[in-house]
Amino acid sequence: MNIQRPYLFLFKITLFALILSALPLHETILDSSPFWMLLLYTYYLIHFPVKGSLFIALILGVLLDILQGDILGQNALALIVASIFINNVKQSFYVSNLSTQQVYVFLSSSIYLAFFFLTYSLIHDFTDNYYLLLTPLTSALIWPFVRFLLFKCRHQ
Numbered sequence: 001m002n003i004q005r006p007y008l009f010l011f012k013i014t015l016f017a018l019i020l021s022a023l024p025l026h027e028t029i030l031d032s033s034p035f036w037m038l039l040l041y042t043y044y045l046i047h048f049p050v051k052g053s054l055f056i057a058l059i060l061g062v063l064l065d066i067l068q069g070d071i072l073g074q075n076a077l078a079l080i081v082a083s084i085f086i087n088n089v090k091q092s093f094y095v096s097n098l099s100t101q102q103v104y105v106f107l108s109s110s111i112y113l114a115f116f117f118l119t120y121s122l123i124h125d126f127t128d129n130y131y132l133l134l135t136p137l138t139s140a141l142i143w144p145f146v147r148f149l150l151f152k153c154r155h156q
Contacts, residue, residue, distance in 0.1 A: 009154060013044060014060060018063065020036040028131055031132050032131040032134035035109055037061075037064050038079060038139065039139055040146065045083060046086070053087060054084070061080065064076075071123055077115055078119070081112070082109070082115075086104070103140070105140045
């Protein structure tokens with residue numbers, strides 16, 4: 001694998017995550033849907049040697065903020081902190097079985113949600129949208145499917 005291929009794969013999964021994040025769905029489904037950028041970037045962090053992973057997370061988060069019209073830096077901060085967690089458990093994540101990987105994805109999604117919700121509640125009023133609490137669970141449940149699809153895309 002040459003040096004440019006991992007960044008081409010990153011570009012493809014970023015485009016895919018941005019498309020998935022922009023799909024017009026019912027508000028309940030959107031609120032409880034997984035953090036697509038986090039899931040795809042987690043796969044990238046685990047399976048490719050990454051230099052400047054926090055800078056890449058910053059760029060991806062800002063792109064997501066621009067696409068969704070959120071506060072600039074809200075997704076970026078959440079993605080950076082979740083990426084720090086994934087980087088800390090990277091060796092264990094890579095050799096773990098699927099259920100342990102789902103626990104790691106659940107924890108990183110919970111961290112993402114906590115920082116996302118913290119920045120949102122500091123700027124706006126408190127929201128009573130409890131469907132957002134399902135997001136880490138849906139991220140963990142969809143992880144095997146995402147991992148399988150990205151594995152197939154990576155080896156073609």
